[in-house]
Amino acid sequence: MSAMIQLQHLTKTYGRQRGIQDIQLQVAEGEVFGFLGPNGAGKTTTIRTLMGLLKPTSGQAFIAGLDCWKESTAVKRLVGYLPGEFALDPTLTGAQILSYLGHLRGGVDQNYVRQLIERLDFDPSKRFRDYSRGNKQKVGLVQAFMHKPRLLILDEPTGGLDPLNQQEFYKLVQETHAEGRTIFLSSHILPEVEHTCDRVAIIREGQIIQVNEVARLKDFKQHDIEITFQQPATLEWFAQIPGVLNSILEPNGHTIRLTTQGSLQPIIQIAAQHEAYNILTHEPNLEEIFLRFYANEAAQPHKKSLA
Numbered sequence: 001m002s003a004m005i006q007l008q009h010l011t012k013t014y015g016r017q018r019g020i021q022d023i024q025l026q027v028a029e030g031e032v033f034g035f036l037g038p039n040g041a042g043k044t045t046t047i048r049t050l051m052g053l054l055k056p057t058s059g060q061a062f063i064a065g066l067d068c069w070k071e072s073t074a075v076k077r078l079v080g081y082l083p084g085e086f087a088l089d090p091t092l093t094g095a096q097i098l099s100y101l102g103h104l105r106g107g108v109d110q111n112y113v114r115q116l117i118e119r120l121d122f123d124p125s126k127r128f129r130d131y132s133r134g135n136k137q138k139v140g141l142v143q144a145f146m147h148k149p150r151l152l153i154l155d156e157p158t159g160g161l162d163p164l165n166q167q168e169f170y171k172l173v174q175e176t177h178a179e180g181r182t183i184f185l186s187s188h189i190l191p192e193v194e195h196t197c198d199r200v201a202i203i204r205e206g207q208i209i210q211v212n213e214v215a216r217l218k219d220f221k222q223h224d225i226e227i228t229f230q231q232p233a234t235l236e237w238f239a240q241i242p243g244v245l246n247s248i249l250e251p252n253g254h255t256i257r258l259t260t261q262g263s264l265q266p267i268i269q270i271a272a273q274h275e276a277y278n279i280l281t282h283e284p285n286l287e288e289i290f291l292r293f294y295a296n297e298a299a300q301p302h303k304k305s306l307a
C-alpha cells in the first residue's frame with residue numbers, strides 16, 4: 001500500500017518551547033490511525049503541520065506525496081480536517097456555515113450533508129455563538145466528512161460529544177474505513193483509540209515513543225482493582241497471577257488493592273473462589289499510566305519496555 005501520510009524527522013519548536021521532535025511516521029492509504037498522547041504531548045502541533053498551518057522547524061511532512069507546507073493548497077483539497085479548536089463567524093447559523101464551507105469545496109452532495117446532520121442529531125438552525133461545545137463539534141465533524149475526502153484528519157473528534165453521538169461517530173469512521181478512505185485521529189483517550197483504530201502512535205513530550213497495532217495496546221492497559229472479602233484476606237491468593245504489578249492489603253485485613261496489566265479473568269476467578277462481596281475497578285487514564293510507567297522505569301531501568 002502507498003503512504004498517505006509520511007513524516008520525516010519532523011520537528012517544530014516554538015521559540016525555546018518544545019513542540020515536536022524528530023517525528024518519523026508513515027500511515028498507509030486506507031488505515032484508521034490513532035495518534036494518542038496526554039495533553040501537551042504535541043498532537044495538535046503535528047496535525048497543524050500536516051495541514052500546512054505551521055511551518056516545520058526542520059524535517060518534512062507529506063500527504064499523498066505532496067509537501068504539506070509547499071503544496072498546502074493541494075493538500076487541503078484532499079483532506080477533511082477537524083481542528084482541535086475553531087473560530088467560525090458567531091453570527092452565522094450552523095446551516096449557513098455548512099453551506100458556505102460546501103461552496104468553498106466547490107459544492108457537496110446535499111443529501112449526504114442532511115444525512116450527517118440527522119445522524120449526529122444536530123440542529124443547524126441556531127447561530128454558532130449559541131451552540132454548546134458538543135454542537136460546535138458537530139459543525140466541525142459535518143464539514144470534515146461532507147465532501148467524502150480521501151483523508152480525514154481529526155483532532156480530538158469526540159470532545160464534547162455525548163455517548164450516543166460518539167457511537168454515531170464511530171460508525172462513520174467504520175463506514176469511511178470500509179470505503180478505503182484514510183483516517184488519522186488524535187485522542188488522549190485509550191479506549192477510544194482501541195475502539196476505532198488499526199494502528200496507533202503514542203506521543204509523549206513531543207516524541208513518538210511507540211507505534212503499534214492497536215491489539216498490542218492490551219499489554220499497556222492497566223486496572224486498579226479493590227476487592228473486599230467477608231473473611232480475612234491474604235496477598236498470597238494473588239501472588240502467582242501473571243500481570244499483577246502491585247498488591248496491598250488494607251489495614252482492615254479484608255480489602256486488597258491490586259494494580260494489574262492484561263486480562264482480569266484470573267483475578268475475578270480467585271475473588272469468586274474466596275467469596276468476595278465487592279469488587280471496584282478503575283481504568284487509569286493515559287497520564288496516570290505514563291506517570292507510573294516512567295516512575296517504574298526510573299526505579300528499574302532494565303525491567304520494562306514499552307515496545
Ligand SMILES: Nc1ncnc2c1ncn2[C@@H]1O[C@H](COP(=O)(O)OP(=O)(O)OP(=O)(O)O)[C@@H](O)[C@H]1O
Pocket residue numbers: 014017018019020037038039040041042043044045046084188
Ligand atoms: N503557539 C504556541 N506557542 C508556544 N508553545 C506552544 C504553542 N502551541 C503549542 N505549544 C507547546 O507545544 C507543546 C505541544 O502542544 P500541542 O498543543 O501540540 O499538544 P497536544 O498533544 O495537542 O495537547 P492537547 O491535547 O492539550 O491539545 C506543548 O508543550 C505546548 O505548550
